[in-house]
Amino acid sequence: MATKQYDFLIIGAGIAGLTYALKLSEYYQDSNKKILIITKADSVDESNTKYAQGGVAAVNNLKTDSYQKHVEDTLIAGDGLCDKKIVELVVQEGPERIKEIINWGTQFDKKPDGKYDLAKEGGHSESRIYHFKDITGKEIERALLAQVYKAKNIEVKSHYFAIDIITQHHLGVTGIKKKSKGVKCFGVYVLNRETNEIETILSKITMLATGGVGQVYANTTNPKIATGDGIAMAYRAKATVKNMEFIQFHPTALYHPSESPSFLITEALRGAGAQLKNKAKRAFMHKYDARGSLAPRDIVARAIDAEMKRRGDNHLYLDARHINKNELLSHFPNIYAKCLSIGIDISKEMIPIVPATHYLCGGIAVNEFGQTSIEGLYASGECACTGLHGANRLASNSLIEALVFSHRSYSKACEQIDNIQYQNNVPDWDARGTNNPKELVLIQHNIQELKQFMSDYVGIVRSDIRLNRALKRLKLLYEEQVEFFNETTISVELCELRNLINVCYLIANSALERKESRGLHYTIDYPEKLVEV
Numbered sequence: 001m002a003t004k005q006y007d008f009l010i011i012g013a014g015i016a017g018l019t020y021a022l023k024l025s026e027y028y029q030d031s032n033k034k035i036l037i038i039t040k041a042d043s044v045d046e047s048n049t050k051y052a053q054g055g056v057a058a059v060n061n062l063k064t065d066s067y068q069k070h071v072e073d074t075l076i077a078g079d080g081l082c083d084k085k086i087v088e089l090v091v092q093e094g095p096e097r098i099k100e101i102i103n104w105g106t107q108f109d110k111k112p113d114g115k116y117d118l119a120k121e122g123g124h125s126e127s128r129i130y131h132f133k134d135i136t137g138k139e140i141e142r143a144l145l146a147q148v149y150k151a152k153n154i155e156v157k158s159h160y161f162a163i164d165i166i167t168q169h170h171l172g173v174t175g176i177k178k179k180s181k182g183v184k185c186f187g188v189y190v191l192n193r194e195t196n197e198i199e200t201i202l203s204k205i206t207m208l209a210t211g212g213v214g215q216v217y218a219n220t221t222n223p224k225i226a227t228g229d230g231i232a233m234a235y236r237a238k239a240t241v242k243n244m245e246f247i248q249f250h251p252t253a254l255y256h257p258s259e260s261p262s263f264l265i266t267e268a269l270r271g272a273g274a275q276l277k278n279k280a281k282r283a284f285m286h287k288y289d290a291r292g293s294l295a296p297r298d299i300v301a302r303a304i305d306a307e308m309k310r311r312g313d314n315h316l317y318l319d320a321r322h323i324n325k326n327e328l329l330s331h332f333p334n335i336y337a338k339c340l341s342i343g344i345d346i347s348k349e350m351i352p353i354v355p356a357t358h359y360l361c362g363g364i365a366v367n368e369f370g371q372t373s374i375e376g377l378y379a380s381g382e383c384a385c386t387g388l389h390g391a392n393r394l395a396s397n398s399l400i401e402a403l404v405f406s407h408r409s410y411s412k413a414c415e416q417i418d419n420i421q422y423q424n425n426v427p428d429w430d431a432r433g434t435n436n437p438k439e440l441v442l443i444q445h446n447i448q449e450l451k452q453f454m455s456d457y458v459g460i461v462r463s464d465i466r467l468n469r470a471l472k473r474l475k476l477l478y479e480e481q482v483e484f485f486n487e488t489t490i491s492v493e494l495c496e497l498r499n500l501i502n503v504c505y506l507i508a509n510s511a512l513e514r515k516e517s518r519g520l521h522y523t524i525d526y527p528e529k530l531v532e533v
Contacts, residue, residue, distance in 0.1 A: 002199045005422055006036040008413065009187060009203035011162050011230060013039040014047030015137070015399055016381030017209030018144040020406035022104065025151040027414055035153055036201070038160035038190065040492065041225050045141050048211040048222055048382060049399070052137025053266035055129040056403075057396035058094035060118055065126040067091050074397060077123045077296045078390025079519035079529070081243070086368060086387040090397075090404045097403035098130060105143035108132055109331070121267045121395035123296040129396045134266050134332045140399070159193040161492050162229060165206070165237040165377065166426055183238050185377035186423035191490055198429040198490060204420040205376050205413045208234060209406075212360050212382040213503050214261070218455040220357040221253050221264040227496045228503035230383040234364045235502055240373040242385050243362030244503075245511040246520040248393050249460050250358035251276075251300040254351065255315035256342055262356040263338050265318060267395050270294055272331065274320040276304065277350065279313050298392045298520045301355045305460045317350035355460060359398060361389040361520060362510070370409030376420060378413065380405045391519020434489045442484070443493045446477055450500055458508050462523045467512040474505050
């Protein structure tokens, strides 16, 4: 089995991992420090970042906007669970991080006078969303990857699936308990998908930038790689994980049942004036919130869910017919083209929509520098719980969070790296007693079953009965998976099932423990928010 050593290991190639790597590369351009980015995807650009349509939020003009307004908007959306200190630092440091990615080649839409064409989205009091048409994430990913490929001290490997974080446990140390202090990360075991060999990658500092968990649900806007791998690995390694009950369902995914993942209809379209309507072609959001179709996502998603259940509908509509066609073509060309490809001209017809799993507000707990509770292990992006989002994410705050925390992680990692040594007595992965699976269909069946009962029991609206049913089924799936994992040759499908089960347990158990309705977590057993005293 191959063993390789790198100073910095980055797992994930979205905005969080790439910006972190680029900053390290620039800082150490004249040293012999080695930087490795790995991704399990076939293509390096396949990440949640690539599918972010709306944009990235940051204060641009202090004459018309303010840091305080952005802070307040974030705190209101987070429903009392945001860490105000973290919100303030992200909002204040965000504009400088935007300048950096612009300098790295990212393009954002501008007005004829050369000023940035800032959009306004749900929950924002001012127009502060930088965007590039309706493919902002793809544009940022393009620019960052172009810089990464120029860097001589960054190595990038696709087809590399991280299996487990290496800690003292793998050295034979026993007695490490959940959340205990002193756990150290020495690197990871990875499956090289091209050779089917398990390699050991030792690192002084490891960054988890593995994205979200959308694939635990049947209907999601997330790509197929979003199986919660980083969170599951960190959890198994005894890292602190928190706020997993707060799953953001994007209110408006294109209703097209034969397609997975679901195509996202960006919130920016509602910011441009599109209105949510029921099957009777009547607007309904005013019944639920004075902000109408531009209310925060948790409110809009629950309103759509309620309207669908009340009428027995399988989808509702988003009406953009009154928006000028030239504006639709200019600002939302991909949405226009996508809908047209299935026979819908959005300048003349309403868009069928349905809520879909979109974003996780919880994750691996980190401090203000992206450090997890495990020494030498950092996390940034959607897999991390920074305290910014609280119980609900404000639209377009995710990309700016990743930029800010990857910068802060980079600064802290540079302080630490020279005081860390490689752990050279790490054993090879032990695959003795395992055999090739006779029926891979069992893994796929379990994954599909898991997605369906998570959607049914741990969705937009929850109850103790549903959550307990989910946990009972998860216990059975976990027991089956453990037996299968111990007897079967490692594969991506098997590892993803293992990770999905871990993540589903964390979501369902966290939801059951929260005896209130707050933000993205709504339960019919405790419909009111707890009052702080």
